[in-house]
Amino acid sequence: MAREILYNLDPREYEHPFDKRALDALHNTKGLDTLVKKFYEYGVERIFTINLTGSNLRVTSSSFPRIHELFQEARTILNLPITPDLYIHRSDELQGFTTGVDRPIVAISSASIDQFTDEELLFIMGREIGHIKSRHVLYYEIGTILPLMSEILAGATLGLSQLFSVGLQIALLQWQRMSEYTADRAGLLACQDVVAATSALAKISGIPEKYQETFNIDDFVTQARQFEDFDRGNYNRVLKYLSLMTGDQTWSVGRASELYKWIDQGHYKAVSERNTDRNAPPPLQFCGNCQYRLLIPVAICPRCGESTDLLV
Numbered sequence: 001m002a003r004e005i006l007y008n009l010d011p012r013e014y015e016h017p018f019d020k021r022a023l024d025a026l027h028n029t030k031g032l033d034t035l036v037k038k039f040y041e042y043g044v045e046r047i048f049t050i051n052l053t054g055s056n057l058r059v060t061s062s063s064f065p066r067i068h069e070l071f072q073e074a075r076t077i078l079n080l081p082i083t084p085d086l087y088i089h090r091s092d093e094l095q096g097f098t099t100g101v102d103r104p105i106v107a108i109s110s111a112s113i114d115q116f117t118d119e120e121l122l123f124i125m126g127r128e129i130g131h132i133k134s135r136h137v138l139y140y141e142i143g144t145i146l147p148l149m150s151e152i153l154a155g156a157t158l159g160l161s162q163l164f165s166v167g168l169q170i171a172l173l174q175w176q177r178m179s180e181y182t183a184d185r186a187g188l189l190a191c192q193d194v195v196a197a198t199s200a201l202a203k204i205s206g207i208p209e210k211y212q213e214t215f216n217i218d219d220f221v222t223q224a225r226q227f228e229d230f231d232r233g234n235y236n237r238v239l240k241y242l243s244l245m246t247g248d249q250t251w252s253v254g255r256a257s258e259l260y261k262w263i264d265q266g267h268y269k270a271v272s273e274r275n276t277d278r279n280a281p282p283p284l285q286f287c288g289n290c291q292y293r294l295l296i297p298v299a300i301c302p303r304c305g306e307s308t309d310l311l312v
Contacts, residue, residue, distance in 0.1 A: 003192045004272065009079040011133040013271050014189060016181035016258065019134070022174050026139065029171040035142060044145050048099040052087060052107055059086040070118055071106070074125040074190040080133060088113060094204045096128045101138045115203060115212065119196035123187040130186020136179050143172040177251055181258045185268070192272055194263060198224075198256065205252040224256035 026032060039045070061068045071086045084104040089097070091109040094116070098106050106128045108121070116124060131137060146169055188197045195217070202220040203212060262268050 001193070003073070003077055005077050006079055006189060006271070006274075009133075009189075009271075011130070011182075011186075014130075014182065014185040014267075015134055016178065016185065016262075018178040018258075019175070019182045022171075022178040023139075026171045026175045029168055031168050032171075035146070035168065036138070039138075039142055039145070045099070045101060045141060048141060048144075049103075049105060052089070052099055052105055053085075056087040056089045056107060059088060064088070066118070067108075067113065067121070070121055071125050074122050074129055077190050077192075078126060078129045078133065078186060080129050082132075084129075084132065094124075094200075096124045097140075098128045098131050098137050099141060101135075101141075104132045104137060106132075115209060116200060117196065119191045119193045120200040120203070122191035123193075123197045123200045126187035126190025127183040129190065130183040131179070133186065134179070134182055136183075139172060139175065140179075143169075143176055146172060180251065180255055184255050184259045185262055188259065188263075188268060189272060197259065201252045201256045201259075204250050220253075220256070221260070224253055224260055227253055227257040 057063070059067050059071065067088075068086070072083075075083065082104070084098070084100075084106050087105065087107045089107040089109050092111045093109050094112050096106060096108045096112065098104050106125070108124060108128075112121065112124055131140070184197070184201075187200075188194065191197060198221060199217055201224075202215065202217055205220070207215050
């Protein structure tokens with residue numbers, strides 16, 4: 001199917017409100033500024049880059065032409081002005097990841113290449129491009145290295161880092177989970193196929209490979225929609241929060257639930273079907289509170305939850 005190029009796409013058009021709230025909480029967490037300074041001081045990002053490029057296969061137009069073509073399509077659709085290098089990472093996990101703040105490098109697992117259709121791969125690639133556009137990469141890298149950084153800082157600060165390391169870990173984990181909601185929206189905008197995005201999330205949830213052809217995807221959709229019921233009541237909210245903090249990192253059913261809310265509320269359609277003329281000026285109406293770009297008339301901003309009476 002023909003996919004629309006989303007010219008002038010701004011990440012504020014699709015970022016999830018939980019992403020911003022969790023990021024604000026992270027920015028207010030004691031010790032983050034120190035951790036960021038040490039992250040750069042010790043050259044940690046360089047280690048990530050060397051490890052990725054020295055152990056995985058680079059995707060080029062000659063080595064893996066179809067994968068290369070799909071990645072360039074996803075980059076073009078989502079209006080990413082830079083061209084990250086793409087690598088295939090040997091892993092049985094169905095995932096992608098990105099490293100490099102200023103010069104991003106994207107890696108897609110070999111299992112994803114084997115098990116995902118082209119449309120599902122576009123969803124996975126779009127998710128990583130979404131992380132890049134929303135500038136998620138730095139905090140993801142810090143979250144990965146935080147336990148080791150805490151030990152290093154403990155020795156350098158006479159153990160004072162322990163006072164904030166636990167709080168930082170919680171704040172980082174919470175933000176990471178919420179940022180996945182934003183990435184899923186970017187993935188859907190890249191593939192522009194709700195069924196493909198859904199089936200990719202269902203496979204990530206654990207469909208055994210031999211049952212992937214016969215699995216009823218509608219059952220997964222039903223499960224994702226029913227997941228909304230767990231938000232009712234303070235007791236269930238606490239249980240859901242604890243599950244979020246301690247469960248596996250995919251959180252794919254909950255992510256699908258949030259993605260379907262975005263679709264059902266009309267926001268996906270508003271972004272994917274907006275004026276995509278290369279020369280058309282981008283919409284100029286933003287929420288006065290969080291600067292989220294508003295593409296359809298709404299009383300409450302879908303990003304920050306505040307009234308949209310005051311616009312800029």
